[in-house]
Amino acid sequence: MQENTPENLEVKRQVFALIDRLADPQTVIASSTSALLPSKFTDHLQGRHRCLVVHPINPPYLIPAAEVVPAPWTSADTVERTRAFLIDAGHAPLVMKRELDGFIMNRLQGALLEEAFRLVADGYASVEDVDIGIRDGLALRWSFMGPFETIDLNAPGGVRDYVERYQSIYSNIFPQTLRRVDWAGEVMKTVEADRRERLPRENLGERQVWRERVRPAAQFKPEVASLNMGSINFGLYHLADKYETFKFDWEKPHLEATRDLVFRNSFKDIEYILATCYDNGTRFEFECYDIAHLYNLSHFADRGLVKPPFFVQSVFGLLGGIGTHPEDVAHMKRTADRLFGDQFRWSVLGAGASQLRIAAQSAALGGNIRVGLEDSLWAGKGKLAKSNAEQVLLARKIIEGLGMEVATPDEAREILSLKGGDKVAF
Template sequence: MSRKVVITCAITGSIHTPSMSPYLPVTPDEIAEHAIEAAEAGAAILHLHARDPETGFPSPSPDVFGQFLPRIKQSTDAVVNISTGGGMSMTVNDRMQAALTAAPEMASLNMGSMNFGLFPAAERPRDWKYDWEKDFLESSKDFVFKNTFADIETLLTELGEKNGTRFEFECYDVGHLYNLAHFRDRGLVKGPIFLQFVLGVLGGIGADPENLMHLKSTADRLFGEDYQFSVLGAGRHQMPLAAMSASLGGNVRVGLEDNLYMRKGELAKTNAEQVRKVREILEGLSLEIATPDEARSLLNLKGGDQVAF
């Protein structure tokens, strides 16, 4: 039987630095253009971070988000998903400000504190465009990505209950699923739950097929039929794990936040290229691509007319 698969596209993120790819969107105009093209290619959900337009450094500023959010909304019907993951230099309070201001249909929510190692990328020889980049990457060797139970509860209540925003629950390891079940049991999380399994980040679960099977079987046990899942495979694992997710009944996430390449040695020039590539994989499996409104219905979202931008 055919079914609809939701494609999420993560446009820029805060992991890669501008020197890693000349195609990484940095300015509000670039982020808007990439997002609109990704939606036109078939992405139902756009996962968004912001960057300082002068330096490319990750930015939590609601003002910077405000320079591209209205344009995306005016040009596409895609679901806007604002990150609360932010970047290494940001406090938890910083990370939630844009979503609190914009009251989007969706926001990401990381389900546990963890080591988050970007430092191997600093060891590769390259011409650094900005002074901050190498130090930023190297500093992750002594960095803990903070998402305590108190942090998660604050986001669930301040952003979820008060603004009607629902979440892309990012789970980098099996324990994060149990953290989520804890909040579900307390009544702070209600279905349908949208899980984003994240595999291949140094500090989280490895990008092995067996690990994806373990994540899914654990989620089946904890959440039964009251959840949808998607898979984020970091770097070269992006497309293989997307294909595996689709074959297991899941959804997919692509984008330059997660992977800068189209194939070995070839940088992706746009996010839309990756959306089109994963779409070919899905359609090759006789699967249909969900529209934004179908994603809204599947995930019980409040609608694009209920946001504050």
């Protein structure tokens, strides 16, 4: 049982007392606290031997690591049951031998932040340069191995060899790290000014959403992931006037809100996503909503950030992107042919009622087809599709009606140069 109340010691003491009284005696009772030691809120409990901290790392639905922190009286059986449960649930437990302020993650993060603030406060580096050092440097290494494995591999003779070679560098640095900079003091003016120049306060929410978008692909290392090749106005608001009734209260306001919706993918965003995911062996479905997006893809290809064969998914029929006229489809194909030659695989996505009509044009031009309920709810004029499978069957009829065959999963993987289902992390 997991407790998730606010970081208030008295509240946690009361809640744990209640849970300990009501829960089955065999139930493990864990807290999500990120700062309070378990001994502070479990010392008064009769069943304190079954209590501990399980601190998930934000966001827990994407990051597998979770800290397991026992109190002095937590039984070894409780710790082991918790560790085994987390592994079975797909997490990566960090099991502490005993409790300590900050646990593991906050102590490591705190050490890094202390030095980051010192470097900026003392005028040795800018805020952005410190971020670059982590984002484009250490983080790329640490994304797949920890500090001890890193140094074990960074010297010919392993970890002892590394220490013998390089410990003197760090022993010289250490005395300089013993002075604290007040994070809320003068340095905050510099840090905040830099961050607000790069990201206005009103855009924080949008950037936070962007951060969450890339994490699933980075964490789970899929064979293929979608990547929009630019920012677009994404309008669905016109549909709000098309229907008189809605099943749910949120539907019409959601549609209306897209009057002011921009789906953002700047060049910097795309660069980050490519750098984050390409080392995973993930290939991209490059979604191109207009001709300019093909040129954006060509730009990244010229810079060597993407490698052929490119899987180009041309998207038609969304307000804010290219239309559904046959000339629009042909123009997309001609432009892709001119930019990429034989180094790409072309597919189409027709939004809404245009799905199958666009699919037929692509098949006739030698292209591939994407269908599914994400793109359209229809299985013919006025007929709602019952499932993705129903739309796939209709697309198959189009392909076979033109004298072609549908690729098998293995053939599709070969066509798209995918790494294989055995090389993902889920």
